[in-house]
Amino acid sequence: MRGPEPTIYEISSPGRRGYTLPELDVPESDIPEEFLRDRLLLPEVAEVDLVRHFVRLSQKNFGVDLGFYPLGSCTMKYNPKVNEVAARLPGFTKIHPLQDPATVQGAMQLMYELQTYLAEITGFAATTLQPAAGAHGELTGVLMMRKLIHEGRGEPHRTKVLVPDSAHGTNPATTTMSGLQVVEIPSDKRGNVDLNELKKHLDDTVLGFMLTNPNTLGLFDEHLLELTHLVHEAGGLMYGDGANLNALLGITKPADLGFDVMHINLHKTFSTPHGGGGPGSGPVVCTEELAPYLPGPIVDVEEHDDHVHYIWKMPEHSIGRVKAFWGNFGVMVKAYTYIRMLGAQGLREVAENAVLNANYLQALVKKTYPVPYGFRTCMHEFVAQGKIEGAEDVRALDIAKRLIDYGFHPPTMYFPLIVPEALMIEPTETESKQTLDAFAEALERIAEEARTQPELLKTAPHEAPVRRLDEVRAARYPKLKDVPGME
Amino acid sequence: MTYIPNTDDERAAMLRVIGVDKVEDLFHDVPEAHRFPPLDLPRPLSEAEILAELRDMAEANADLDHVACFLGAGSYHHFVPSVVDMVISRSEFYTAYTPYQPEVSQGVLQALFEYQSMICALTEMDVANSSHYDGATATAEAVIMALNVHRRRRKRVVLSPTVHPMYRETVHTYTQGMGLNIVGEDAPLHDLKALADLIDEETCCIVVQNPDFLGRMFSPKEMKALADAAHAHKALFIVVVDPISLGFMVAPGRYDADIVVGEGQSLGSLPQFGGPYLGIFAFKKEYVRKSSGRLVGETVDAEGKRGYVITLSTREQHIRREKATSNICTNEALVAIAAAVYLAAMGKSGLRRVAELSYHKAHYAAQRIAEIDGFDLLSTWPFFKEFVVRTPAPVQEINDYLLDEWGILGGYDLSRDYPQLENAMLLCVTEMNDREEIDALVDAFKEIANGALDSTVRFYVG
Numbered sequence: 031m032r033g034p035e036p037t038i039y040e041i042s043s044p045g046r047r048g049y050t051l052p053e054l055d056v057p058e059s060d061i062p063e064e065f066l067r068d069r070l071l072l073p074e075v076a077e078v079d080l081v082r083h084f085v086r087l088s089q090k091n092f093g094v095d096l097g098f099y100p101l102g103s104c105t106m107k108y109n110p111k112v113n114e115v116a117a118r119l120p121g122f123t124k125i126h127p128l129q130d131p132a133t134v135q136g137a138m139q140l141m142y143e144l145q146t147y148l149a150e151i152t153g154f155a156a157t158t159l160q161p162a163a164g165a166h167g168e169l170t171g172v173l174m175m176r177k178l179i180h181e182g183r184g185e186p187h188r189t190k191v192l193v194p195d196s197a198h199g200t201n202p203a204t205t206t207m208s209g210l211q212v213v214e215i216p217s218d219k220r221g222n223v224d225l226n227e228l229k230k231h232l233d234d235t236v237l238g239f240m241l242t243n244p245n246t247l248g249l250f251d252e253h254l255l256e257l258t259h260l261v262h263e264a265g266g267l268m269y270g271d272g273a274n275l276n277a278l279l280g281i282t283k284p285a286d287l288g289f290d291v292m293h294i295n296l297h298k299t300f301s302t303p304h305g306g307g308g309p310g311s312g313p314v315v316c317t318e319e320l321a322p323y324l325p326g327p328i329v330d331v332e333e334h335d336d337h338v339h340y341i342w343k344m345p346e347h348s349i350g351r352v353k354a355f356w357g358n359f360g361v362m363v364k365a366y367t368y369i370r371m372l373g374a375q376g377l378r379e380v381a382e383n384a385v386l387n388a389n390y391l392q393a394l395v396k397k398t399y400p401v402p403y404g405f406r407t408c409m410h411e412f413v414a415q416g417k418i419e420g421a422e423d424v425r426a427l428d429i430a431k432r433l434i435d436y437g438f439h440p441p442t443m444y445f446p447l448i449v450p451e452a453l454m455i456e457p458t459e460t461e462s463k464q465t466l467d468a469f470a471e472a473l474e475r476i477a478e479e480a481r482t483q484p485e486l487l488k489t490a491p492h493e494a495p496v497r498r499l500d501e502v503r504a505a506r507y508p509k510l511k512d513v514p515g516m517e
Numbered sequence: 518m519t520y521i522p523n524t525d526d527e528r529a530a531m532l533r534v535i536g537v538d539k540v541e542d543l544f545h546d547v548p549e550a551h552r553f554p555p556l557d558l559p560r561p562l563s564e565a566e567i568l569a570e571l572r573d574m575a576e577a578n579a580d581l582d583h584v585a586c587f588l589g590a591g592s593y594h595h596f597v598p599s600v601v602d603m604v605i606s607r608s609e610f611y612t613a614y615t616p617y618q619p620e621v622s623q624g625v626l627q628a629l630f631e632y633q634s635m636i637c638a639l640t641e642m643d644v645a646n647s648s649h650y651d652g653a654t655a656t657a658e659a660v661i662m663a664l665n666v667h668r669r670r671r672k673r674v675v676l677s678p679t680v681h682p683m684y685r686e687t688v689h690t691y692t693q694g695m696g697l698n699i700v701g702e703d704a705p706l707h708d709l710k711a712l713a714d715l716i717d718e719e720t721c722c723i724v725v726q727n728p729d730f731l732g733r734m735f736s737p738k739e740m741k742a743l744a745d746a747a748h749a750h751k752a753l754f755i756v757v758v759d760p761i762s763l764g765f766m767v768a769p770g771r772y773d774a775d776i777v778v779g780e781g782q783s784l785g786s787l788p789q790f791g792g793p794y795l796g797i798f799a800f801k802k803e804y805v806r807k808s809s810g811r812l813v814g815e816t817v818d819a820e821g822k823r824g825y826v827i828t829l830s831t832r833e834q835h836i837r838r839e840k841a842t843s844n845i846c847t848n849e850a851l852v853a854i855a856a857a858v859y860l861a862a863m864g865k866s867g868l869r870r871v872a873e874l875s876y877h878k879a880h881y882a883a884q885r886i887a888e889i890d891g892f893d894l895l896s897t898w899p900f901f902k903e904f905v906v907r908t909p910a911p912v913q914e915i916n917d918y919l920l921d922e923w924g925i926l927g928g929y930d931l932s933r934d935y936p937q938l939e940n941a942m943l944l945c946v947t948e949m950n951d952r953e954e955i956d957a958l959v960d961a962f963k964e965i966a967n968g969a970l971d972s973t974v975r976f977y978v979g
């Protein structure tokens with residue numbers, strides 16, 4: 031394995047150039063001296079060195095295109111290449127967000143249709159495409175709930191948001207950001223929300239409940255209808271964290287189950303790539319009652335003289351915009367392409383196969399590892415424990431790192447928090463039986479290694495560009511940049 | 518096409534292992550009355566068919582290959598070198614997720630570390646995070662960070678009226694549950710003294726933009742005076758920047774900014790109808806533990822070799838939950854990598870040249886337009902690449918004429934956000950506008966001055 035890649039500054043040499051620019055074809059104007067900076071510490075590299083640098087870096091990175099990436103809760107499905115071609119059409123990339131609507135009717139049509147499809151798939155009345163990611167959608171949805179309840183319904187005393195103990199960290203963080211208080215609700219023995227505990231908290235201070243369903247254990251709540259009914263009866267609203275929508279496409283519509291508002295992660299369910307951490311897109315869908323509170327503008331249609339015209343429209347009681355412009359349009363193009371290629375039947379097959387793959391893998395994995403809720407049918411993912419009998423020192427972390435040596439990306443570790451030594455495994459529908467078999471076999475072999483040569487796990491990975499990294503040192507002596515000449 | 522590899526036989530074998538007869542049996546937890554609803558969606562298309570439809574939709578837009586663009590206002594048409602798309606098209610980068618497993622994510626981590634480094638160099642700040650969603654959300658996050666630095670005890674925010682209107686709106690949206698008192702937006706435009714006078718002991722921060730929304734450049738001296746006014750009250754000084762302007766402009770770190778935010782789209786991304794963009798977020802090191810967003814740090818591996826990890830995560834939602842500094846999780850990593858490639862490709866001389874070209878061309882355009890009867894150059898102040906022109910007719914009418922008759926996308930209609938700027942257009946010129954285009958704009962304005970708008974009847978939709 032090649033050694034560390036130098037940084038871009040380390041390959042810099044004074045006077046090198048990696049660019050060309052047009053000539054100045056107008057007279058120069060004076061730039062007053064006082065505005066001019068005295069230094070600009072950017073690197074100077076030739077194009078060939080720049081390209082080799084970043085290509086070599088890419089070779090130190092694992093992506094879905096290299097192999098199985100069962101990162102639970104993240105839906106690392108295959109990203110179709112046609113999506114990339116679609117999003118790069120010049121008619122989509124070279125348009126300015128503030129152009130006159132008459133000049134961007136194609137882009138607005140795509141957005142309008144995507145709004146409509148997402149509403150149809152989830153059963154809701156209205157959609158905004160503005161949020162840039164799931165957590166951004168959460169903030170959007172919770173602010174909408176807050177405004178409806180505090181202003182629309184005149185109940186400003188409702189300030190509590192109930193969040194299950196299995197929830198993703200963004201749910202409680204969103205609640206605080208919205209100026210509301212989190213109340214954590216425990217889960218029951220079957221991995222559902224504990225209804226008895228829930229009932230204790232359902233009073234007139236409750237604004238709503240944030241629920242991920244299927245939840246982060248990969249389980250569909252067995253009392254969902256009762257739960258949403260109880261929350262509504264108490265005057266609260268149901269927020270749906272749609273991170274796990276991949277399990278529900280064509281299987282059920284969240285709006286029919288009693289959710290009032292929900293975000294969708296286009297970068298999970300609708301096959302848009304995760305980009306090494308982003309960009310994503312987090313559209314929010316909601317009921318008729320919440321629609322006037324959506325951030326805007328959203329795309330609407332008008333008909334004049336037999337022509338359909340797409341227009342921007344600000345919802346009447348909008349919480350306001352949540353970012354500049356209209357949302358991550360490039361990501362929307364990819365999701366649109368995906369939906370149009372799959373159609374209704376295809377989407378249902380996605381969910382069916384995602385759930386089939388997860389249950390199959392669960393059946394294989396639970397022969398070797400504890401799967402605390404493995405007595406239930408899971409949905410699109412399941413949570414195993416990195417505990418191996420006869421190898422008590424070995425932790426989930428060690429197993430995860432050893433999986434790298436077998437050519438797999440590790441599952442999500444140590445989440446959800448309610449399962450000790452959690453390994454959260456989401457295979458997605460785009461993996462074949464062979465891949466799942468190979469992964470289960472690797473896990474079996476690792477369990478065996480754990481008993482016979484635990485050091486192999488403790489010091490894993492052995493086959494990666496670097497060995498295990500010292501995260502404690504990184505946090506204790508933070509080095510967050512390296513610019514020669516800067517402190 | 519569903520991208521599902523398994524065949525019916527394989528599925529049958531898998532069902533046997535699970536111990537159920539058919540796939541439908543896996544969904545017994547879903548309430549029966551709501552199971553398997555029909556979805557009313559268009560029929561599935563082949564790749565050829567969808568590409569044809571998408572091409573039609575894309576071609577229904579007037580794109581910048583076919584029209585001359587003088588529109589900026591927060592989204593800019595700067596040149597994107599070919600290397601940028603080549604790098605971010607590497608699927609090792611774009612099909613990965615957040616580098617939670619550093620050993621197999623060194624590529625993304627080092628690229629983001631280099632992005633952070635170059636943003637620090639550009640802004641002369643101590644620390645930059647690895648991205649927020651865009652300039653607007655970065656601005657809102659900066660205000661929240663200032664609130665947190667003051668332990669939420671100070672509730673007043675001074676917000677300059679010439680911060681991008683959409684950023685200001687986003688600040689209001691983000692903080693609507695926090696009981697803030699946001700002041701300053703009705704202050705006279707460009708009156709830094711008036712803004713300084715609004716800072717008091719209750720103020721957690723002041724937010725200004727430089728160059729501001731109207732294109733005005735404030736000198737380091739003016740900015741430093743404002744910084745001092747803020748610091749005299751222990752308020753944080755937040756500056757919104759256009760990163761391209763920093764090609765030659767004095768960096769905000771040099772006039773004592775505490776937090777620097779901005780829209781990074783011009784660093785290697787096309788306008789693409791507003792997103793994905795890049796929220797730049799840099800700050801002084803004393804505030805690092807109150808900051809939001811992911812940070813990549815350098816460390817060593819078990820053999821002492823250099824490597825990179827996500828660090829200081831105890832600020833983040835996945836560890837701190839309701840006490841986190843922000844709820845952000847997915848960010849704009851790939852756009853940040855594009856910015857890193859752009860900054861490295863342009864380097865110190867290239868970025869400066871982009872800024873100078875934009876400056877000279879904008880000033881040429883402004884001078885020529887100022888000579889036309891009925892068009893007044895309102896930007897009597899130092900400006901970078903955007904300037905304000907008072908027009909002899911409503912901006913919408915002028916823009917319709919420019920587009921229909923000249924194939925030109927005119928400037929931004931400032932009356933939308935500033936009632937005092939009726940019939941005022943914000944024009945933007947970059948290195949992408951050649952002299953011929955600028956001269957055509959001038960000729961078009963001359964025709965308007967000669968009454969062209971009265972003589973044409975145009976069809977307008979939208």
Ligand SMILES: Cc1ncc(COP(=O)(O)O)c(C=O)c1O
Pocket residue numbers: 103104163164165166198200201242246271273274295310312845846847
């Ligand atoms: C259950 C759950 N909720 C919310 C989120 C946040 O979504 P995003 O990362 O798109 O902001 C995630 C993402 O990982 C998640 O798994």
